[in-house]
Amino acid sequence: MNIKDELSKISTNLVIDEKRANYKIIIDEPSKLIDVANSIKNLGFDHVVSVTGVDYPDKIEVIWHVSSYSSEELKGIDLAISMTVKKPEPLKQTDAQGNINVNRPPVTVPSLVSVWPSGIFSEREAFEMFGIIFDGHPDLRYLMLPEDFYGTWPLRKDFTYQKPKVFIE
Amino acid sequence: MGIIPLILWLIQDLLYIIIFPGLVTILVVVVIIIWLERKIAAKVQMRFGPLWVSKKIGGALQSLADLLRYSFQEVIIPEKTDKWAFILAPGLMFAFATIALIFIPVGPYYSVLFPSYYTILFSLALIIITPIFAITVGWASDNKFSFIGALREGFLLISYEIPFLLSVVSMVIIFHTYDYINAVQNQLSFLPGIILNPLAALTMLIVMIRTTGRFPFDITEADSELVMGLFTEYSALFFGVGMATPYVELYNFSLIFSLLFLGGWWPFTLNVMNPVYGLILPGIIVVVKAFIVMAVLVFLRAVYPRYRLDQAVRSGWSYVLLLSILSVILSVVEVMFLR
Amino acid sequence: MSEKVYNIDDLQNINVEGEKYIILQIGPSHPGSGHMRLKVWLDGDIIVKVDPDIGFVHRTSEWLSERREWIKAVPIVERIMLPDTVHANLAYVLTVEKLLGIEPPPRAQYLRSLVAEINRITSHLYGIGIFGIFLGSSTVYMWAFGDREPFIDLMEMLTGARITTSYIIPGGVRWDLPNGFKERAETVLQYMERRLKDYEDIWVKNPVVQARTINVGTLKKEDAIRLGVVGPNLRASGVYYDTRKHHPYAAYSNLDFEVPTMKNGDSYDRLLIRVEEIKQSIKLIRQILKDIPEGKIIADQIYNQLNPVMKKNYEEKKRVMFPAFMIHMRPPAGEASAKVEAGRGEIFFYIKSTGDKYPYRFRWVTPSFRNLPYFTHVTVGHRLADLPTIYGSIDYFPPEADR
Numbered sequence: 080m081n082i083k084d085e086l087s088k089i090s091t092n093l094v095i096d097e098k099r100a101n102y103k104i105i106i107d108e109p110s111k112l113i114d115v116a117n118s119i120k121n122l123g124f125d126h127v128v129s130v131t132g133v134d135y136p137d138k139i140e141v142i143w144h145v146s147s148y149s150s151e152e153l154k155g156i157d158l159a160i161s162m163t164v165k166k167p168e169p170l171k172q173t174d175a176q177g178n179i180n181v182n183r184p185p186v187t188v189p190s191l192v193s194v195w196p197s198g199i200f201s202e203r204e205a206f207e208m209f210g211i212i213f214d215g216h217p218d219l220r221y222l223m224l225p226e227d228f229y230g231t232w233p234l235r236k237d238f239t240y241q242k243p244k245v246f247i248e
Numbered sequence: 249m250g251i252i253p254l255i256l257w258l259i260q261d262l263l264y265i266i267i268f269p270g271l272v273t274i275l276v277v278v279v280i281i282i283w284l285e286r287k288i289a290a291k292v293q294m295r296f297g298p299l300w301v302s303k304k305i306g307g308a309l310q311s312l313a314d315l316l317r318y319s320f321q322e323v324i325i326p327e328k329t330d331k332w333a334f335i336l337a338p339g340l341m342f343a344f345a346t347i348a349l350i351f352i353p354v355g356p357y358y359s360v361l362f363p364s365y366y367t368i369l370f371s372l373a374l375i376i377i378t379p380i381f382a383i384t385v386g387w388a389s390d391n392k393f394s395f396i397g398a399l400r401e402g403f404l405l406i407s408y409e410i411p412f413l414l415s416v417v418s419m420v421i422i423f424h425t426y427d428y429i430n431a432v433q434n435q436l437s438f439l440p441g442i443i444l445n446p447l448a449a450l451t452m453l454i455v456m457i458r459t460t461g462r463f464p465f466d467i468t469e470a471d472s473e474l475v476m477g478l479f480t481e482y483s484a485l486f487f488g489v490g491m492a493t494p495y496v497e498l499y500n501f502s503l504i505f506s507l508l509f510l511g512g513w514w515p516f517t518l519n520v521m522n523p524v525y526g527l528i529l530p531g532i533i534v535v536v537k538a539f540i541v542m543a544v545l546v547f548l549r550a551v552y553p554r555y556r557l558d559q560a561v562r563s564g565w566s567y568v569l570l571l572s573i574l575s576v577i578l579s580v581v582e583v584m585f586l587r
Numbered sequence: 588m589s590e591k592v593y594n595i596d597d598l599q600n601i602n603v604e605g606e607k608y609i610i611l612q613i614g615p616s617h618p619g620s621g622h623m624r625l626k627v628w629l630d631g632d633i634i635v636k637v638d639p640d641i642g643f644v645h646r647t648s649e650w651l652s653e654r655r656e657w658i659k660a661v662p663i664v665e666r667i668m669l670p671d672t673v674h675a676n677l678a679y680v681l682t683v684e685k686l687l688g689i690e691p692p693p694r695a696q697y698l699r700s701l702v703a704e705i706n707r708i709t710s711h712l713y714g715i716g717i718f719g720i721f722l723g724s725s726t727v728y729m730w731a732f733g734d735r736e737p738f739i740d741l742m743e744m745l746t747g748a749r750i751t752t753s754y755i756i757p758g759g760v761r762w763d764l765p766n767g768f769k770e771r772a773e774t775v776l777q778y779m780e781r782r783l784k785d786y787e788d789i790w791v792k793n794p795v796v797q798a799r800t801i802n803v804g805t806l807k808k809e810d811a812i813r814l815g816v817v818g819p820n821l822r823a824s825g826v827y828y829d830t831r832k833h834h835p836y837a838a839y840s841n842l843d844f845e846v847p848t849m850k851n852g853d854s855y856d857r858l859l860i861r862v863e864e865i866k867q868s869i870k871l872i873r874q875i876l877k878d879i880p881e882g883k884i885i886a887d888q889i890y891n892q893l894n895p896v897m898k899k900n901y902e903e904k905k906r907v908m909f910p911a912f913m914i915h916m917r918p919p920a921g922e923a924s925a926k927v928e929a930g931r932g933e934i935f936f937y938i939k940s941t942g943d944k945y946p947y948r949f950r951w952v953t954p955s956f957r958n959l960p961y962f963t964h965v966t967v968g969h970r971l972a973d974l975p976t977i978y979g980s981i982d983y984f985p986p987e988a989d990r
Binding site: 096101125126127128129131133134142144148149154155157159195196197198199200201208222223224233234238 | 641642645647649650653811812813814815821826828833834921922923924926933935937939947948950952956957959960989
């Protein structure tokens with residue numbers, strides 16, 4: 080089995096970094112994601128290593144790193160599935176004290192938990208850190224951060240730490 | 249009986265309860281046994297054990313220092329507890345464990361309050377009361393961990409009580425008496441109980457480990473599951489009392505074990521109505537035997553982890569019960585053929 | 588004992604409303620939870636559902652590393668994985684080296700493997716000790732933590748620090764083998780081999796341990812693959828996968844070692860596999876110390892950056908001091924990922940560089956985080972007393988999972 084051929088059959092947007100043995104499939108349409116993921120899974124990539132986002136000024140790239148335990152040929156290969164979504168414009172609101180609150184809405188991508196159950200915790204982490212809502216995730220709650228961090232999305236580049244204004248009560 | 253002998257009699261009884269083998273002896277034995285437990289475990293585990301308090305005698309006073317610390321800690325009674333039960337239960341638990349000692353003679357000359365031919369029955373009855381207060385503690389604490397601990401205690405109590413009673417019954421059948429002193433005299437004239445009925449001795453040992461919460465039956469206060477089990481909500485002296493009670497129980501059980509199975513005050517066989525020859529010398533022998541039994545049991549901590557509740561209950565209702573029934577049968581057979 | 592592994596869909600369908608179930612909040616301050624909270628629904632004594640609530644020791648390592656110079660991430664990742672510092676260090680440096688395009692010389696590769704194997708033994712002993720105290724055996728706890736010491740001393744002899752060594756830097760390592768290290772290491776290894784027999788007597792072959800662990804927390808092979816668990820736990824379920832074999836790094840492609848696997852995937856197998864891996868690591872350390880080649884311990888690209896004083900220091904003391912290059916390092920734009928087999932499993936690094944002073948995206952996944960499904964899937968159907976067994980047997984380390 081030639082992994083390059085197999086992967087290029089699945090998607091034409093295949094980036095291969097020979098030196099670092101990195102394979103990356105770039106998905107341009109969200110609707111294709113689950114189909115591509117299913118065909119990748121059928122190749123033998125059976126678990127998700129990491130789900131994460133990369134924040135750019137106007138877009139967010141969501142990356143699933145998948146790998147294989149069951150297939151001897153694929154054990155040494157890291158495959159990244161990357162999908163880029165546009166970020167909605169942040170909404171600026173001025174409250175009564177004159178502070179400007181920037182409301183940064185989350186983005187939505189399809190969830191791959193139905194394909195790879197191993198991504199369930201990683202997707203929750205990506206959700207709280209980047210504000211990526213995984214559509215179809217069975218249990219999309221906050222994992223590490225407290226619930227009142229909602230909307231801050233700490234790993235986005237425009238995150239600024241705000242000191243709590245009132246400490247007690 | 250004149251008034252002066254009666255008063256002397258009473259003073260003697262008081263000394264029995266308070267000094268030897270009563271409260272003071274319990275304190276000394278418990279302090280030493282806790283120290284020994286920690287030292288043995290430390291020896292096995294490549295460390296020093298208690299050392300800081302009283303360095304010259306190897307930290308032997310560490311347990312006393314702990315007791316002092318518990319006495320001066322703040323008493324915290326959580327709001328939602330059943331207050332009276334919360335306060336009284338540990339004390340009653342300790343009290344009943346101690347009172348049972350009245351009916352456990354340590355010498356041939358024995359006269360506390362009610363000279364009786366039914367001391368075995370009375371002491372067993374009092375010992376069996378103690379776990380009920382343990383369950384009360386768990387109930388009163390209004391804490392889920394304590395509650396689960398109390399449930400576990402209840403399960404284990406029921407499954408190990410019958411083997412315990414049967415093992416004692418089998419010795420009663422052999423010695424043909426309900427009195428410890430007669431039982432010991434029987435052994436002195438023939439053979440120690442552990443040779444007559446090793447099955448009963450084994451059952452008794454297992455039940456002792458279980459009832460006093462030694463490893464591998466440290467199930468009710470399994471700290472990785474239930475924080476501190478029954479005593480999760482307790483602090484200060486209540487906690488100290490609660491922690492000391494298993495050791496008092498262990499002391500009682502070990503006394504009973506050395507009386508029923510190890511020949512009591514053997515090799516001391518004089519039978520004189522004299523406080524020194526009738527109480528203190530044989531008493532020291534019995535207490536030393538009990539101490540050795542305790543030391544063996546606390547050593548188990550260094551070897552075994554703990555069983556799961558269902559495994560302990562299952563073995564209680566199968567192996568241990570079977571063992572105890574066999575021990576009764578063995579006793580009956582021995583009585584039929586030997587006597 | 589129930590051996591069923593529940594589907595994610597099944598788990599969602601379990602209705603835990605109503606008063607039938609006791610809800611236990613185990614942690615975050617509980618002797619059996621570590622720095623995390625386990626919300627447990629109990630039906631009598633049977634666990635119906637477990638919801639692990641992690642993040643109590645979340646230390647924002649990704650955020651911090653994205654706002655610092657590249658080299659400054661080394662201590663950060665080390666402090667996340669305290670029992671496993673060398674592997675975190677190594678994984679990060681491998682990723683940076685992939686970006687920089689530097690290949691360390693063979694001697695440095697061997698030294699990396701050496702210190703990684705020493706660290707693996709300490710990590711496994713740590714895991715065995717915690718497992719011991721979770722089952723109630725303080726002896727094994729004390730023994731394992733005591734027997735970590737000789738190996739930590741070895742690390743100190745080699746790297747100058749006991750735990751947080753920061754030994755591995757892009758391009759090589761910081762210190763060469765000191766005099767007398769081989770003899771000292773041999774003594775320690777022989778001591779450990781003797782001790783392993785004691786462990787077998789008192790712990791592995793203990794009837795109580797066997798009763799508590801055999802057929803408890805079984806994770807079958809296909810489920811282990813599906814849930815993506817890592818490391819010794821994966822191999823205990825019978826999956827032959829070891830990053831050292833399948834993504835060879837450091838000197839592992841030149842070394843001869845076996846990857847032990849087990850069949851059942853229960854807690855007992857997870858205990859056995861750690862003992863087996865300690866034996867393999869002992870073998871590996873001997874092999875490394877025998878085969879280690881002579882030569883430089885730092886790549887030429889870095890060596891050329893050293894100023895004359897540093898070069899003199901390097902020749903005399905065999906010590907690499909940091910050239911200014913390290914702090915001004917700007918790896919070319921691109922992305923790289925690396926995997927390293929740490930004591931608890933596979934560390935994954937994904938770093939994106941824009942050719943800037945700081946990493947643009949710094950992502951890493953630690954083995955404990957990937958072992959989280961054990962709590963949600965394997966514990967269900969067991970008794971409450973089995974929860975510490977499963978927790979201890981997977982060698983879960985909350986600060987590592989939280990990052």
